[in-house]
Amino acid sequence: MRRQNRGCAAPLAVCAALATLPAIAAADAPTFLPHVTPSGTPPLPFSDAVLAGDALYLAGHIGIDPQSGNAASDPDTEAHLMMEALQQTLRRAGLTMDDLVSVTVFCTDLKLYDVFNAIYSGYFHGHYPARAFIGAGQLVRGAHFEIMGVAIRPSHARHR
Numbered sequence: 185m186r187r188q189n190r191g192c193a194a195p196l197a198v199c200a201a202l203a204t205l206p207a208i209a210a211a212d213a214p215t216f217l218p219h220v221t222p223s224g225t226p227p228l229p230f231s232d233a234v235l236a237g238d239a240l241y242l243a244g245h246i247g248i249d250p251q252s253g254n255a256a257s258d259p260d261t262e263a264h265l266m267m268e269a270l271q272q273t274l275r276r277a278g279l280t281m282d283d284l285v286s287v288t289v290f291c292t293d294l295k296l297y298d299v300f301n302a303i304y305s306g307y308f309h310g311h312y313p314a315r316a317f318i319g320a321g322q323l324v325r326g327a328h329f330e331i332m333g334v335a336i337r338p339s340h341a342r343h344r
Contacts, residue, residue, distance in 0.1 A: 212237055215277075232273045238337040240277050244290075245269045246327040255327035259296050263303040266329055271307065279335050284313040287333035290320040296328060 215235040233242045247265030249256045256262035271281055291300065297317060305312075313333065323330050 233277055235277055235337075238339075240274070240279055240283075240335040240337065242270065242273060242331075242333045242335065244330045244332040245273065246323065246325060246330050248325070254325045255323075257326075259299055259328045260303065262328055263300050266327075266331055267303065267307050270331055270333070274335060277335075279337060281307050282309055282311070283335040283338060284333050285336050286314045287331055288316045288318065290318050290323060290330040292320055292323055292328050294319045300329060 216231040216233075230243055232245075233240050235241075245266055247256050247262035247267075247269065248254065249261075249265065256265055274280055274283065289300065289304075291297070294317075300317070320330070
């Protein structure tokens with residue numbers, strides 16, 4: 185038995201709502217921040233970060249010496265360069281270090297834990313993101329450290 189439409193506006197409301205879906209999907213489409221490579225090196229096949237909704241997913245960052253294109257040999261210098269690179273990627277997305285909610289740090293020598301913490305702590309004001317510090321084998325380009333994470337865009341920044 186077929187139902188008759190008795191002037192109910194529901195189908196129009198549903199159609200109107202469905203008509204807005206492409207606009208919503210386009211607005212929420214991920215934004216890819218291309219990987220920035222040192223001059224003279226070939227581009228790598230990944231993004232430095234991807235913004236999906238209010239979440240920024242940060243790829244692994246290491247402390248690259250701009251002269252050599254490899255990780256700095258000194259762990260202190262490398263950690264500073266790595267944190268600066270992470271901070272720059274956050275800035276490119278319009279975020280700050282204080283927007284980080286979670287980070288994972290990979291380290292080839294767990295004896296560097298205190299060295300890393302001394303540098304890492306200087307990049308935050310107030311709270312720290314949740315963090316894992318994981319012992320790792322070799323890292324790319326001879327790095328001692330690699331960091332990746334997730335940042336959340338603050339609600340007041342959604343309508344910039």
